[in-house]
Amino acid sequence: MTVKDITKILEDSAPLSYAEDFDNVGLLVGNASAEVSGVLVTLDTLENVVDEAIAKKCNLIVSFHPIIFGGLKKITGKNYVERVVIKAIKNDIAIYSNHTALDNARHGVNAKICEVLGLSNTKILIPQKNTIKKLTTYIPNDNLEEVKNALFTAGAGDIGNYSDCSFTVEGNGTYKGNADANPTKGSIGTTHTENEVMLTCVFGKNEESAVVNALLSSHPYEEVAYDIQTIENTNQYIGMGMVGEMDKELSETAFLDHLKLKMNAKLVRHSNFLNKPVKKVAVLGGSGSFAIGAAKAAGADVFVTADLKYHQFYEAENQIVLADIGHFETEQFTKNLLVDYLTKKIPNFAIHLSESITNPINYF
Numbered sequence: 001m002t003v004k005d006i007t008k009i010l011e012d013s014a015p016l017s018y019a020e021d022f023d024n025v026g027l028l029v030g031n032a033s034a035e036v037s038g039v040l041v042t043l044d045t046l047e048n049v050v051d052e053a054i055a056k057k058c059n060l061i062v063s064f065h066p067i068i069f070g071g072l073k074k075i076t077g078k079n080y081v082e083r084v085v086i087k088a089i090k091n092d093i094a095i096y097s098n099h100t101a102l103d104n105a106r107h108g109v110n111a112k113i114c115e116v117l118g119l120s121n122t123k124i125l126i127p128q129k130n131t132i133k134k135l136t137t138y139i140p141n142d143n144l145e146e147v148k149n150a151l152f153t154a155g156a157g158d159i160g161n162y163s164d165c166s167f168t169v170e171g172n173g174t175y176k177g178n179a180d181a182n183p184t185k186g187s188i189g190t191t192h193t194e195n196e197v198m199l200t201c202v203f204g205k206n207e208e209s210a211v212v213n214a215l216l217s218s219h220p221y222e223e224v225a226y227d228i229q230t231i232e233n234t235n236q237y238i239g240m241g242m243v244g245e246m247d248k249e250l251s252e253t254a255f256l257d258h259l260k261l262k263m264n265a266k267l268v269r270h271s272n273f274l275n276k277p278v279k280k281v282a283v284l285g286g287s288g289s290f291a292i293g294a295a296k297a298a299g300a301d302v303f304v305t306a307d308l309k310y311h312q313f314y315e316a317e318n319q320i321v322l323a324d325i326g327h328f329e330t331e332q333f334t335k336n337l338l339v340d341y342l343t344k345k346i347p348n349f350a351i352h353l354s355e356s357i358t359n360p361i362n363y364f
Helices: 003-013 047-055 080-090 099-104 109-117 141-153 205-218 252-262 289-297 310-316 327-331 334-345
Strands: 026-029 039-042 060-063 094-097 120-128 132-140 167-175 192-204 226-230 235-250 278-287 302-306 321-324 351-353
Touching: 003 026, 003 060, 003 094, 003 334, 026 080, 039 047, 039 334, 047 060, 047 080, 080 094, 099 109, 099 235, 109 120, 109 235, 109 252, 109 278, 109 327, 109 334, 120 278, 120 289, 132 141, 132 205, 141 192, 141 205, 192 205, 205 226, 235 252, 235 289, 252 278, 252 302, 252 321, 278 289, 278 327, 289 302, 289 310, 302 327, 310 321, 334 351
Parallel strands: 039 060, 039 351, 060 094, 278 302, 302 321
Antiparallel strands: 026 094, 120 235, 132 192, 132 226, 167 192, 235 278
């Protein structure tokens, strides 16, 4: 398999189009056409991780966090980022990152936290906007089913738990071909009227290329009339954070004990207790201060995240308990998630879970 083959598998679950605009995701180092000898999955790509990849004969590192985040104007080895890039290039090792694409994925970082904590009835905390598009096109009656099925196969027509969703309206289409035209129906230079069906269906923005190709290849007309719009509806399965429920209520202290145990957290920084039971829990891996309002609006009793600053704890406003367990701690199981996914998709391929400890924070 090539690097591109494996990254395509990863992007089937976490499309890069769902990454945040500020992020730097995808293949960061290496040749997409290179044959892969083995894959090392890590949370961060540091020099010791590249050494581990060399020792395990892996020439592809799948790293949740991107080693290159801002622009590199020079690569002289003066800092750890440049040294990692140099060592990877010297040893023909590719580095791929999916970061916020996996944060926003339905079965991504936050779903894994929910699984570890034992939360059920989960849903996205902050559904992503501008990810759903609507196709409108016009098809001769006789070709409707063929085109519609091609679109569905390409990924159009999925709404929540339903597939093959569309809406049709019958009408009359007109056109007149010029001297260079090759009309499927009608004659050049003559206005032709055809019984057509207007078809509309939705699709995710990551599927646009496949959907348009399916439309153009299945439609009988030489020139296909269609338009695509981005709609305001939020995507209930794509977005930041999740909220779910504990199987049974716990006291606030009992929940924090449960949190420390399950997430291997050395400590929990938290806002004031509210002296009420914990049932609904919101989670967001990594830096999640921006989601405090959403967690409160969702009616969560506790919001588990990381990197909260002093004044952000005030934002609890006696409505929720904010629990900061650390950036690494919230995301540590992400590499297990990726290994499990890749192993399931390519079971006979060498997929390795990195043994390197990359948490830069120590506790005394």
